[in-house]
Amino acid sequence: GEDVEQSLFLxxxxxxxxxxxxxxxxxxxxxxYWYKQEPGAGLQLLTYIFSNMDMKQDQRLTVLLNKKDKHxxxxxxxxxxxxxxxxxxxxxxTDKLIxxxxxxxxxxx
Amino acid sequence: xxxxxxTPSHQVTQMGQEVILRCVPISNHxxxxxxxxxxxxxxxxxxxxxxxxxxEKSEIFDDQFSVERPDGSNFTLKIRSTKLEDSAMxxxxxxxxxxxxxxxxxxxxxxxxxx
Numbered sequence: 353g354e355d356v357e358q359s360l361f362l363x364x365x366x367x368x369x370x371x372x373x374x375x376x377x378x379x380x381x382x383x384x385y386w387y388k389q390e391p392g393a394g395l396q397l398l399t400y401i402f403s404n405m406d407m408k409q410d411q412r413l414t415v416l417l418n419k420k421d422k423h424x425x426x427x428x429x430x431x432x433x434x435x436x437x438x439x440x441x442x443x444x445x446t447d448k449l450i451x452x453x454x455x456x457x458x459x460x461x
Numbered sequence: 462x463x464x465x466x467x468t469p470s471h472q473v474t475q476m477g478q479e480v481i482l483r484c485v486p487i488s489n490h491x492x493x494x495x496x497x498x499x500x501x502x503x504x505x506x507x508x509x510x511x512x513x514x515x516x517e518k519s520e521i522f523d524d525q526f527s528v529e530r531p532d533g534s535n536f537t538l539k540i541r542s543t544k545l546e547d548s549a550m551x552x553x554x555x556x557x558x559x560x561x562x563x564x565x566x567x568x569x570x571x572x573x574x575x576x
Contacts, residue, residue: 387567394465395504395552395554395565397565447509447517449504449506451503451505453501453502453503
């Protein structure tokens with residue numbers, strides 16, 4: 353079945369770039385997503401990428417997609433303490449999302 | 462900004478009891494979902510609901526689970542006889558349309574603890 357894998361933790365210094373990685377198995381996914389969850393809050397859509405693209409940039413966020421390797425990454429430039437959260441990678445399958453376990457990003461001064 | 466709201470934020474119940482988790486989706490949305498996340502595990506799809514009926518459900522969503530839209534605004538998830546393994550964070554979501562770019566808006570979640 354479909355599966356999405358992420359590393360569990362990432363710790364970066366404020367001002368550095370963060371790169372969160374994700375691998376997925378379903379080659380038929382047409383869209384891949386990054387969601388953010390802050391403490392006590394719901395899942396917020398950050399960005400998504402269509403599977404025929406290999407890169408999408410949105411302000412400080414850059415999404416890279418390697419469809420051959422089924423690898424997705426999210427780069428956050430100039431990471432701030434407010435970026436500390438859990439980041440979920442997800443792929444779409446019909447009208448439901450398949451999520452990874454989430455990567456907890458900790459930003460320290 | 463419109464948002465999905467869920468109640469209660471946390472519920473503690475005894476094993477075997479019935480639980481109802483409530484959600485108020487965004488008012489013009491037509492598609493509704495429940496997901497859950499067991500502590501330390503992935504966010505898992507439970508069920509999707511459209512036009513007053515279930516459109517898709519996962520194998521987790523067995524006969525102990527049911528969903529309802531009783532009054533046109535609330536969307537509820539009922540667990541008939543809770544088990545210890547039902548302890549999880551339950552997320553409600555809604556979207557304006559279905560499909561890959563139909564953005565899902567999630568609530569803050571209801572944490573269910575079954576003792």
